[in-house]
Amino acid sequence: MAIVTLKGNKLNTIGSLPTIGSSAPHFSLTKNDLSQDSLDNYKGKKVVLNIFPSIDTGTCAQSVRQFNQEAAELDNTVVLCISKDLPFAQARFCGAEGISNVVMLSDFRDGSFGKDYQVEFTDGPLSSLLSRSIVVIDENGTVSYTEQVPETVDEPNYKAALEALMDA
Incomplete structure (x- = not known):
């Protein structure tokens, strides 16, 4: 179990992120058009999983904007932005923001992604x-590369993630 905070208050997740050097766990998630998408669809590409609680918070929205701008410009790379938001909310956000260089995916159907990647909060x-x-x-x-942001309201380390892409 990993411990992170929300404004200084401890929260637990069901486990720890996959280890560096391990095979990424398979997943199937829902796209904005309600079709299914899976990691298998991105074989041969570098993939960034930008995982967050909800697109309707400032920090989560900023992470999508930042990756839309930066990582989406890299060759042979796809950024998958993953939350439990309904696909309708994700589509609304992307339309309003002009976001088109990332793929929004939802874990709303069965929550298996959060369990398989060990990032689901168990309390709080x-x-x-x-x-x-x-x-x-x-x-x-x-x-x-992995990073579980220790304080939920903080942004991830974009620079480290982008450097990991270059090295991958």
């Missing part, structure tokens, strides 16, 4: 939502 006001985290996966499906 964010219980069952996803902990703010970054996972970088190389072209071979191997985890090359």
Whole structure:
């Protein structure tokens, strides 16, 4: 179990992020058009998983904007922004913000992503939502970088994630 905070108050997740060097766990999530998308669809690409509690918070929205701008410009790279928000809310946000360089995915149907990646909160006001985290996966499906942001209201370390992409 990982411990992070929300404005200084401790929250627990069900476990720890996948280890660097391990195979990224498979997932199937819902796209904004309600179709399913999976990690298998991105074989041969570098993948950034931008995981967060809700697009309707300032920090989560900023992480999508930042990755839309920066990582989406990299060759052979896709950024998957993952939360439990309904696909309708994700689509509304992207439309209003002009976000088109990332793929928004929802874990709302069965919550298996949060469990498989061990980022689901188990207690506190964010219980069952996803902990703010970054996972970088190389072209071979191997985890090359992870970050679980220790304070939920803080942004991830974009620079470290982008550097990991360059090295992957």
